[in-house]
């Protein structure tokens with residue numbers, strides 16, 4: 001054990017520490033407390049070391065005695081010091097245990113990956129999902145927040161918050177509020193041709209949660225799964241986190257090329273598709289391919305994850321009905337979200353599973369977060385039941401169609417942008433290919449970011465080697481004037 005510090009030497013150390021703690025603790029007594037605590041935690045003071053009297057310390061440091069007394073009293077209360085009248089103040093033994101614990105927590109210098117499980121390492125390697133925190137030109141997938149009927153929502157919210165408020169403070173149904181599951185099931189069967197009842201619907205916080213839950217409940221490490229390429233990163237991360245072997249499957253004008261998938265991994269356990277509006281390229285999965293997919297799932301006892309994230313918005317024709325309604329063998333797990341059709345902050349989505357899987361999925365979900373906010377669910381149920389939801393969908397379809405048309409005109413006028421066939425038929429964003437190949441997409445995206453414009457790279461959504469160079473551009477959240485202004489700004493910044 002090292003020799004105790006002399007009173008003067010300790011005062012010098014504390015004076016330095018006092019200076020360092022200047023910003024964090026406004027009161028002098030608080031700063032002195034922190035300085036002494038730091039000296040104990042970093043080993044400058046040891047168990048059993050005697051501290052100067054409050055009078056001596058106050059005079060050494062040029063502070064009042066009550067300041068020193070306040071600091072000592074707090075340290076004693078927290079167990080760092082033991083004090084007794086007559087013999088003085090000592091660093092307590094308990095404080096060394098505490099300080100050794102603190103030292104341990106500061107220890108690991110190793111690369112964070114080595115601290116993680118192999119599953120954690122896979123998740124960290126893929127990176128998480130990053131969503132826009134503000135509306136910018138041309139953030140992808142963002143609804144027109146200023147056109148949401150906020151007054152109606154607030155009225156419903158106030159009504160529910162007033163009525164039996166304690167009910168909304170309790171834990172909620174793990175599967176989801178029955179009234180909400182009922183209206184979701186009705187909506188899905190009427191509008192999307194999904195063949196389900198409320199007992200098969202789970203109300204979740206997000207599609208991302210649905211995908212993570214599916215990965216958790218249906219996949220073992222090493223299972224092969226088919227993913228559209230390019231495709232949704234949220235799906236890539238959820239399934240690779242579970243240790244699945246991702247099989248990128250190219251898409252063409254008819255969506256996922258099922259023949260290619262059958263060739264690459266015929267015994268895959270699961271296929272993830274965005275059949276109404278392929279993310280990010282925009283085409284629909286054709287009927288023959290849907291039937292081919294269903295037949296494969298039946299034959300191989302595999303699963304189809306149908307992510308129907310923005311099918312409400314089709315501008316030139318009615319969307320094809322969901323695969324779920326075509327499948328007679330209960331091989332489809334159907335995922336939908338209110339993030340696009342209403343607003344992403346709502347954090348409500350749903351998953352429809354075959355009846356025999358419901359209980360297991362509810363149990364699995366309860367291990368992630370228990371349930372979705374009961375108050376939000378009640379408000380949403382009323383919003384749908386009272387007809388506000390469908391009215392909003394109809395209004396937004398018109399609004400987004402108009403914005404899409406302006407976006408396309410401006411893209412053509414300023415950048416000569418190129419689209420794949422069908423890419424602009426629906427949704428809240430579209431993939432635009434580079435007008436020329438002289439500039440790397442990363443460079444253009446960085447230049448656009450400097451001009452305040454979001455141009456997420458299409459190539460980042462590819463898993464396979466044949467990455468397209470282009471950008472995923474959103475048009476739905478911007479008023480016509482903002483679209484025109486941002487497109488001009490982008491054209492001015494574009495490298496020539």
Ligand SMILES: Cc1ncc(COP(=O)(O)O)c(C=O)c1O
Pocket residue numbers: 141205206207208209232234274279307309336337338339344348349
């Ligand atoms: C294909 C797809 N699925 C799901 C989502 C997001 O849904 P959520 O916010 O419910 O996780 C997105 C968002 O961009 C998406 O593109």
